Amino acid sequence: MAMQRKIPMRKCVATGEMFPKKEMIRVVRSKEGEVSVDSTGKKSGRGAYVSKSEEAVAAAKKRKSLNTQLEADIPEEVYEELLRLIRREQLKQ
Incomplete structure (x- = not known):
């Protein structure tokens, strides 16, 4: 019997809804205070997720x-x- 892997969920800062992490975009603030979009989800720093x-x-x-x-x-x-990332994803679908 295969174990179902738990899907990591994250809360959207805008809507308050929970979504699988893969369906969200992470925005990160580095220690230096620089804010950037983290498309890989791997940058270090404080992250927030947006749908x-x-x-x-x-x-x-x-x-x-x-x-x-x-x-x-x-x-x-x-x-x-x-917005660019979201529009690019929508074009792929």
Whole structure:
């Protein structure tokens, strides 16, 4: 009898919904305070997860939920990169 592997779940900072980690995008703040999109999910630092939807990114930006989670100012480029990644994924489907 094969054991079912537990799927790691993460909570979206924008919507508060839980999703499998693979279905989310991680934004990370390094020790130096630099905020970046972590597409590999392996960068070290404090991470926060956002659902792969433009609505979630817009909500995170509006509510500044990433700022709160990462205790840092989020540059506009981070939101733009999140949207780019989401749109690229949507094109593949």
